[in-house]
Amino acid sequence: MSKKIDGALNIDALRIIAKRRLPRFAFDYVDGGSEDEETLRGNRASFERLRFRPRTLVDVSVRDTSTHILGQPAAFPAVVGPTGLNGLQWPDGDMAIARAAATAGLPFAMSTVSMSYIEDLVEATSGRLWLQAYVFREREISDRLIDRAAAAGCEAIIITSDFPTAGKRERDFRSGLLPKQEFPLRTKLNILRHPKWVLTVARNKPRFVNVERELGPGANVNAFVGHGMFDPSLDWDDLARFRERWRGKLLLKGVLRADDAERAVGLGVDGVWLSNHGGRQLDRAISGMEALPEVVAAIGGRTTVIVDGGVRRGSDIAKAVALGAAAVALGRAPVYGLGAGGQAGASRALEILRDEFDRTLALTGCRSVGDLTADLVTGMGGSSPAAST
Numbered sequence: 001m002s003k004k005i006d007g008a009l010n011i012d013a014l015r016i017i018a019k020r021r022l023p024r025f026a027f028d029y030v031d032g033g034s035e036d037e038e039t040l041r042g043n044r045a046s047f048e049r050l051r052f053r054p055r056t057l058v059d060v061s062v063r064d065t066s067t068h069i070l071g072q073p074a075a076f077p078a079v080v081g082p083t084g085l086n087g088l089q090w091p092d093g094d095m096a097i098a099r100a101a102a103t104a105g106l107p108f109a110m111s112t113v114s115m116s117y118i119e120d121l122v123e124a125t126s127g128r129l130w131l132q133a134y135v136f137r138e139r140e141i142s143d144r145l146i147d148r149a150a151a152a153g154c155e156a157i158i159i160t161s162d163f164p165t166a167g168k169r170e171r172d173f174r175s176g177l178l179p180k181q182e183f184p185l186r187t188k189l190n191i192l193r194h195p196k197w198v199l200t201v202a203r204n205k206p207r208f209v210n211v212e213r214e215l216g217p218g219a220n221v222n223a224f225v226g227h228g229m230f231d232p233s234l235d236w237d238d239l240a241r242f243r244e245r246w247r248g249k250l251l252l253k254g255v256l257r258a259d260d261a262e263r264a265v266g267l268g269v270d271g272v273w274l275s276n277h278g279g280r281q282l283d284r285a286i287s288g289m290e291a292l293p294e295v296v297a298a299i300g301g302r303t304t305v306i307v308d309g310g311v312r313r314g315s316d317i318a319k320a321v322a323l324g325a326a327a328v329a330l331g332r333a334p335v336y337g338l339g340a341g342g343q344a345g346a347s348r349a350l351e352i353l354r355d356e357f358d359r360t361l362a363l364t365g366c367r368s369v370g371d372l373t374a375d376l377v378t379g380m381g382g383s384s385p386a387a388s389t
């Protein structure tokens, strides 16, 4: 591990290293949100306004961060969530991040728009692999991807429901990544100022290999991915159909309301994933953390609840679990690590979060994940548990 990566004290330090290493368009693709980025900031604010009411004089000399997510063991309550275009951060970025997740003992969710084949990821990681499935207008393509995931031995499918159309990500329009990856001179000059990135990442020509394989030879996959391939007519009947087709674990990602969570449970999902897509879709949507108390009150105990958006500290993980989540999902945190230093950087991000989570357990008087209960957390200023407010 390089000294810089090794010495990174927190996720923000990795973010700053990544920002220096990467051309601006590649960094902004990860770092940015939609429109005014209110929801992006709101995700952090949801964690920051919570405070701990720690228990004192508890013997915490022996602690255990491990847990079960979807019935299988995980080293701590986190999943490495799906992020597209990891190949822009580091050559073979999906493989690097998947290996980091497996080494850390966490499940890895690959994106539909990943740049490594499903089959290769399953084989290379020997960790827990989940496939995030966007649903295409051409349903056969989604079906074939899901069948491939089953054949390769993927553990879970995640249907992402918060993408009926793309959020307006203005940083990407400014850089020229959107709408058609036609870079203006300013972006091109900025890319040339990062020769290492050009020689490693750009030379490898990252591609949406999984979608490309399904589209067949000669198809313009970039145009396909860029121009509304995702089906805005996706609805509950589709979820029911996926439930019938896929026998493994099924998660619905993009839920922010108790009534939707109830409906998903009614259709037999194995978990709901509270998310606003990291503030990249509907700006001014509430955060997963804001939705958590109402969803847990409605369906907690009946299904697995995962929450994401803004997790940058191990203490954030403790807050989410205390309020009823089985685990958090990590979006940008490991991707900043990836951009900073490939697999080693992603591993460092996961190591930082595990270490901070373990410290939070000790400092709140908890020996294990099961000790994290709602009375440990309060909204800022008040003394009542956040779960009841």
Ligand SMILES: Cc1cc2nc3c(=O)[nH]c(=O)nc-3n(C[C@H](O)[C@H](O)[C@H](O)COP(=O)(O)O)c2cc1C
Residues within 6 Å of the ligand: 029, 030, 031, 043, 081, 082, 083, 084, 085, 111, 112, 113, 132, 160, 253, 275, 276, 277, 278, 279, 280, 308, 309, 310, 311, 329, 330, 331, 332, 333, 335
């Ligand atoms: C660069 C990037 C790419 C993403 N790509 C996908 C994707 O392909 N599919 C998906 O369901 N979510 C995607 N997301 C959303 C993440 O899975 C997750 O919901 C979100 O990043 C969590 O917020 P955080 O980044 O603040 O941790 C992406 C997020 C980022 C930052």
